[in-house]
Amino acid sequence: MAPLLFHDTNLEAARAERSSPVAATEPSAAVKSKKATKRSADGHRVMSFADLIVHLGTLVRNTMRVPARPKHRFTLYSTPTALQEAAFRLLALDPSRVQ
Numbered sequence: 001m002a003p004l005l006f007h008d009t010n011l012e013a014a015r016a017e018r019s020s021p022v023a024a025t026e027p028s029a030a031v032k033s034k035k036a037t038k039r040s041a042d043g044h045r046v047m048s049f050a051d052l053i054v055h056l057g058t059l060v061r062n063t064m065r066v067p068a069r070p071k072h073r074f075t076l077y078s079t080p081t082a083l084q085e086a087a088f089r090l091l092a093l094d095p096s097r098v099q
Contacts, residue, residue: 003040004087005049006031044083052087059084059095 002009008031018025027035034046047055062076080088080095088095 001049001052001087001090003042003090004044004046004052004083006034006046042086044086052083055081056084056087 001007008028010028010030013028015025030041034040038046040046058078059080060078062078063073064076065073077096084095
């Protein structure tokens with residue numbers, strides 16, 4: 001989920017650039033860009049993990065019933081946003097299977 005969060009996606013390269021294993025790792029240019037623009041390289045909005053979970057929670061499955069035929073029901077799925085689709089793609093999950 002790092003591409004959609006404020007996390008660094010290339011930690012190994014950042015650790016390799018350190019002069020000492022005790023020295024703090026400096027954020028990469030990609031992370032600095034994410035923090036400045038609040039956008040990922042793909043153009044998706046970048047947010048904290050908690051905010052991403054809240055946003056994913058807006059994807060819902062509704063069981064609908066028509067008043068004229070109360071015994072007949074159907075399921076209506078909300079349409080995932082581009083950010084939700086990107087998150088589920090990173091997780092290798094089908095959004096309709098988790099609703």
